[in-house]
Amino acid sequence: MEKESWILATVLGISSVAAVSVYLIMKIVWGRRYKLPPGPWAWPIVGNLSQLKGGNGFYYKVLEFRQAYGNIFRLKMGVHNVFFVFGHQYVQEILGKHGDLMTKRPNWMYIPDKILKRKGIFWSYGESWRAMQALLKSAQEDSAVISALQRHLAAEYDVFRSHAKDVACPYTLEYLIRQASFNFLAAFLLGQRYSYDDTSMVEMRERINDFGVSTSSANKANFLPFVAPCLRAQLQTAVRDQEVLFRKFREIMQARSNAARNDPPSDFLQVYLSKSEKERSADGMTEIDLLRTVVDMFLGGKDTLLSSAEWILMALVKYPDVQSKCRSEINEIFGPDQVIQTQDRSKTPYTLATIKEILRMHSPVPLTPFHCPEQDIKVGEYDIPKDSVVLIDCKASCQDGQFWLEPDVFKPERFLDSNTTKQIHGDCFTPYGTGPRDCIGKAMADIFLYTFTANVLKNFQVTTRNPEEQLSFEGVYTVFLFPKHFDQVVLKPLE
Template identity: 55%
Template sequence: MDSPWQIVGIASATALVLYLAISYRRGSRYKLPPGPWAWPIVGNLFQLSGGKGFYYKLLGFRERYGDLFRVQMGVHTFFVVFGRRYFHELLVEKGDLVSNRPNWVYTPDKLTHGKGIVWSNGKQWLAMQALLKTAMDDTNVMSALRRHLTAEFEEFQSFVRDGSTTYNLEYLIRQAAFNFLSAFLIGKRSAYDDSTMAEMRDKIESFGFSMATANIENYIPLLALINKSKIRAAENDEEYVFGIIRKVIKENKNSTNDPPQDFLQMYLSKSKDDRSKDGMTELDALRTIVDIYVGGRDNLITYIKWMLMTFAKYPDIQARCRSEIFKVIGRDRRVQADDGSKTPYTLATVKELMRMRAPVVLAPFHAAKQDIKLGEYDIPKDGIILIDCKAPSHDSNIWKDPEVFNPERFLEGADHQVPETIFAPYGTGPRYCIGRYIGDMFQYAFTANLVQNFQVTTKNPEEQISMEDVFDKFGLRPQHFDKIVLKPVE
């Protein structure tokens, strides 16, 4: 019997031959974008690792090859898109042609099986997207979510104000984001010391790391075959979460809560015939809930961190927001999610935060449904496309002093004059981030309530806080968040 290393050697040699053959054939048929020379088997993976992370490595390639280039990541060729021109051409003009997800990539294939909202395609994706949008447009669902959000900030505030306990700000932020998503998805918040929900939150976070597209197994699947325990652990995490959601489904079926007040109830309110017609099984709903937990949790946490960092760096902007809220809302009434029009400067500050520090800098993978032309280059059918969402919001040809934090650029209706493809923190086109509707609600309400009740500062206010970031598996993170301190406003 052959040894494992003999099998690896034979597989590597076979892969090398196939790689060279496919590269030659593809290169002769298409005018592909430029890119760095790639090693067989691993491609450019070594060149894309280290330093401040994957995103910064791509920026280095951008300087060399321009706004459209390709890189080889293991067995997959990626077409990397930067800049407003290609962003608009790809997602707006050709959006329908690149609305698929490459769900054949190893981890999504093994863990999602084409279900849910993030990695599904075709009829199932359209049905789940429509159902999520219906829930986010529903008056009863949004009213319930506003009540949950008010209760969430009350509990968050009580922990920060309680001088008898030492709180961990990172933990409180994680719990607040998780509870907000739980309120929308399954109609439940949990106490911060609820052990069952805390374990559910931890399992979702663990599953999210297993699902991250940055995992090396997605590019060299042979490594995944050697270490199958990683996939088994992720499946166990997901099944634990599914078990809790199924209990909620059972509770909802035994209750008479009408009309629906959360996404799960909205799904259950549809008849079996309607669900069958749309191709929505219970597994689709379960997977969609996990998808929103995983993606939403990370985005909300990242937003809160950058919001706190920004207020600490710019105390004058923080003070102006607080003064506006005191004047319009007062000090005692809780700020509501629909108060944004009454506090235009605070709302503009949130928008400027999303322009400069949007949680998502690289959109989830897109795939071409057919051969397409982008600029002067070809992208073959099933080509995997990686799109930068940050560059359009930092284009000096559009924005004056784009690296300066200036909320006033969004005042006096200026946001209505900004095309969607310039200010697109949630992406654009058919595959935009569906969570933007509840994301906007959370970001404004949490920001306004926090600045109303707390002064954001640092452990050493005499030192200017550094806004240096680093790219991890999900996006750009502040390196010095541990210096942030909240002090109650007296």
């Protein structure tokens, strides 16, 4: 034990000296070669990490630096210099003008390199990423997949409604939405939905949650890789969780491959399996790429859908007149026992506009995942060196006064008649990001959020436990932005 402690102390000491040396050398080299954005003084080794803790989360701490240093600034996060880009002009410059140079991910970080093996849809880039992205897009556009998904959604909403109407229901509203979003993803990815007490589903969901926490971008090992030995137990647990998930998905794949091959694919796994071995090999898609992609889609999708649905319900409480107008529109079109589906979106333009306006004001993903430029680029007056780590704001473009009339005013009508408001530019509406690496699941998110919102409005009054008190819209940031006081929201069944 003493020997191991001595070895660890020695490693930490050598790593600290090396980190300080590299930091000083890079500071001198970069200072001479580039015009870098401003930023605060940083401690050696840990940089500004200690200044990013606490409060309502990382995003809100970053906003404080933005206020001090402007729309482009940099922070030292452990061993990495991280560049932050805010404001519509600069966001479009880096993801529009330089978009093709920004598809790279820093997958040399400890977690994506050592644990995730640079596979999947989130941390990968290059040919295998392009192949998996194309496969996901084709699945989301496949009529047979969408048709099957609609059947799953109808069944899922029926269960959701029965629980939400039951005064003795043991589940919270947040749990019901979480379950609905998980089952929606399972239907699209795996071709099946699960009952609430299905032990296989419960284990899968818990493994995915635990794996996501252990391998998140914010893991200390990504920014201070020399502490990885201290996190060995956590990382080994993550590896075991991943192996269990892969085994479950392989079992489902085997069942899918034994199904009738003449039937059209009805889920993402079947779309993959419909390709021959030769086609997969030519596209650079391995089984591990697929399995990691399924995990990535669960990890990214479940919280995006949950957070978005929560913000939508919060906003419907805040704007009761808008809620009533949406419900009136819905009731004019649909009968009392009819389940609203995604193809009905064009029939309810005001409801659809309301959802867009809520996402504009309350984007669940304010910061994009990490990007890396493949070569030196210039954004505004500043240089961003090749292979730097870059975080880009999605939220500010949705509220930029140069492009949105009265951006702080809640106004669904802005999505209905651009002649009476300032022209809406598509590249300003960025709740799912923008550029070549925008959210690959945005089509699925639109389907879920519309059908969930429209069916809730049709059957429930969205209100709060204490209607006489104003609902706080304070947010909390993890990797996603959640409303802090969603537990005050309730659904009251309509007669």
